[in-house]
Amino acid sequence: MKRNGITTFVAFSLLTQKVIGRRSSSYISSANARSASFTQVLRSLVRLPVLLCFVLTACGIADETEVEAPPGAPLPGLSLEEAEQFSLGQTLFNRAFTPEEGLGPLFNQARCSSCHDLPTSGGHGAEPVTKVSHFDELTGCDLLREEGGDLLQASVVPALRAAGILPERIPVSATAVTELRAPSLYGIGLVEAIDDDDILIRADPDDLDGDGISGRPGLGPGGSLGRFGSKAQHTTLGEFIENAIRGEMGLTTPTHPVEEMPNGLPLPEGTDPVPEPEIEASDLDLLEAYLRFLAQPARLILDNAEDQAASQEGESIFGSLGCATCHTPTLATGRHHSTVLNQKRFRIYSDLLLHDMGPDLADICAPGARPSEWRTARLVGLGLRSEFLHDGRARSVRDAILMHGGEAESARDRFQNLTPDSRRRILLFLRTL
Structure with missing residues (x-):
């Protein structure tokens, strides 16, 4: 499986880390850096890689849609100011704080x-909390x-x-x-x-x-x-x-x-x-800008042409089972001051609503959410994961589906009743997300 454009972006990221790491290590290791706002320390250090990013063809990103890029890359089309904020925020996101700071x-x-x-940075994690x-x-x-x-x-x-x-x-x-x-x-x-x-x-x-x-x-x-x-x-x-x-x-x-x-x-x-x-408000703003401008990962293209064709058929089966009722395939952004976020339709495979998933998945609660209620998980990036569900208990997508209960019980049963070949096709589809 491959995602187009990742080599150039990784090279850009490594260059950014080398330039910043070489020139800012003395700041980061010093407790005095905290009082001098990390924003000011880094702002002069990222201009070179930001400009280089624009010299390279959109950081090497080869899009499937306007908002998709290799994992960890920024949204295509950022302004110079937005690209600088992204780089500053990314460095802060990767920075190790000390007790002295x-x-x-x-x-x-x-x-x-x-x-x-x-x-990559900004992705999911294996460390539980x-x-x-x-x-x-x-x-x-x-x-x-x-x-x-x-x-x-x-x-x-x-x-x-x-x-x-x-x-x-x-x-x-x-x-x-x-x-x-x-x-x-x-x-x-x-x-x-x-x-x-x-x-x-x-x-x-x-x-x-x-x-x-x-x-x-x-x-x-x-x-x-x-x-x-x-x-x-x-x-x-x-x-x-x-x-x-x-x-x-x-x-x-x-x-x-x-x-x-x-x-x-x-x-x-x-x-x-x-x-x-x-931590200063300006640094929180940079972290927010970094995450706001993180691109959506592109669809995986399966190496085997027959599997790729089968995955496309699996998408239709996914909808026919009723899975797309909660895992809504696409949503759109509203009006936004940033061009890269303004009225963009994107893949999400979530309705962002709470659903009762049954007693087997019930554990913690939240204000307004019972133990068995969970927000529909976004399935974009599913093919990048090796553990599934909120606590990682499922070690395969198939296992995660079979653990669905409550409101998802009927769709789960329809999945179980599919022929082995149809189940394979829907799992191939989910692998491409």
Whole structure:
């Protein structure tokens, strides 16, 4: 299998890393770099590779559509300013923070790309994170904030360990524990640019059409429409990023300047000497720009011509089974100030709604989402993965399909009742996504 244009882009990426790495290592290793805004340090360093990117034919990208490119590449057609923001944000995304710069004192990883590195920076990840929650039919979902929150931090800085504080443990009141796998972030800016109405129009919470599918919107902060996260619990890309920065890396932000507490206990004096906020708003803006301009991966082309033809037939079977009712093949962005995101139709294979997937897949909850409810996963990039479902329990696409329950039970049964050859064709199709 191949994706066109990847060689030139990888070469560009390596050149970017060499230039930046050679000229900025003294900054990154110094604790003083934090106070001087990482944005200013890098801005002069990326102009050469940004210009080189434009000299090369759109960074070597060979598109299937306007928004598709090799994994890890930017959206085709970025302006010079957008391309610079992408490069700056990408470098920050791959940067390892230290305790002297604000990492921790509780954390899981030192860099964003530690969780999003497959097959490139910005992709999915194999490293699981532990999420917990408490659910009660009467009181609803409790994210256990008084016991440290729903995300467990598996690492502590040396100062915290010296004070006798160990990594967080599962709260005794948790009714569910899961090991989440990090999702791919490719094309996530396209998801943000979809108009709310285009998501809401697909909701049918009371199943008024009687098809057995009752998707409903997830809830973000303040009851706003959620579209990011496995439970559709985040509304904006900025909120999604800030939540990860605080939880996974322990960096305080201008809007959330308070450190996470180990299982809800106060931090010992002297274990967090770095003043708040530990990351500036300008740096968060760069991370947001990087992810906003990450391109959608192109469709895989199977090496075997017969398999490729069979995969195209599998796409029709996918629709006939009812899979496309939730895994909506395409959506479109609304009006956007950036040309590369303005009114673009793109492949997504998701309706971004919550669906009841049955008791076998039930574990954690979220505000507005019961344990058995999950946001429909985007299937774009499926062929790049080796583990499937929210916790990676399925080791093949076939296994993942067979684990579908609840609203997806009928479609699952129709898949099981296919002839072996028809099942092969639909699996070949999914392999190309």
